[in-house]
Amino acid sequence: MLNRIVTGAHYGLRDWLIQRITAVIMVIYTLVITGYLLLQPAIDYNAWTLLFSSNVVRTFTLLFLLCTFYHAWIGIRDIVMDYVKPAAVRLLLHVLVIITLLLYVIWSVQILWGM
């Protein structure tokens, strides 16, 4: 196989769509949280603990973070696909990015529910 161009992996639409949907969820979360914080008279330690003591806030924050990580995965994978040509190196980088993002997920849960 000498420099044969191979295309046709059937996940183009799925990832493109997921990136858009996660972006919308991220925007909604950001607007709601920013709006809430702007309406608070003072943002101190007590306000933060009160906000994040609610399981609803924790759940939606986790959802927001999961969206961020998935969104980031697609973006970083596209960059790697553009700039790293050897398939083996590319696969290795993809695996490293996935492991990092999975660790972020565990870390996020620890932060949100470990208080």
Place this chain on the structure above:
Amino acid sequence: MKFKIYRYNPETDTAPYMQGYDLDIKAGNMMLLDALILIKASDDSLSLRKSCREGVCGSDAMNINGRNGLACITQLSTLKQPIELRPLPGLPVIRDLIVDMTQFFKQYHSIKPYLVNNDPPPETERLQSPEERAELDGLYECILCGCCTTACPSFWWNPDKFVGPAGLLQAYRFLADTRDQATAERLDNLEDPYRLFRCHTIMNCVDVCPKQLNPTKAIGKIKDMMIKRTV
């Protein structure tokens, strides 16, 4: 009028260079191509493609003051001097303003730019309603000059894998055609992370198209069709 033109003859030059030309003419109603023909009359070593000289064939696409366009329908009076002319970006230069469009046409052919219909041909033509025919407006007018595709950074980077705006506009031209029966195959052909989805909607293609077509809109409609058949 002052011109600066990209010159490169791979047989004699080691590197490309910009050559200055000075024409004693008034812009008036002249088109850029008229000036280029005058320049060529004084220096016949200058190479460029041209044919219909009225914006129909798409041969004289070039980079005019940093922007892709057709020399034959670009008014001289609208251009800032010195007028800087370069070959279309992102394609190998054969000589001076002439580029090798092989990669461009390879991508064009990859989307099967012809009607696929396995029904036996009818006695007369395959009919469409006026509404169905109207779907093709803004698509069939493409002259394949290459201005849009060579203005697209996604194509510069992945010319072997990303179809490019011109090819995708044509892909939608056949997806939108009610007489075509290969819709599923056509969508499958583009359903991958490179061929369609390397478009990041920066709309350079819409900006430069000398026929005022909108490849970005066509690309959006292909995505709509894909979503429709998936969800």
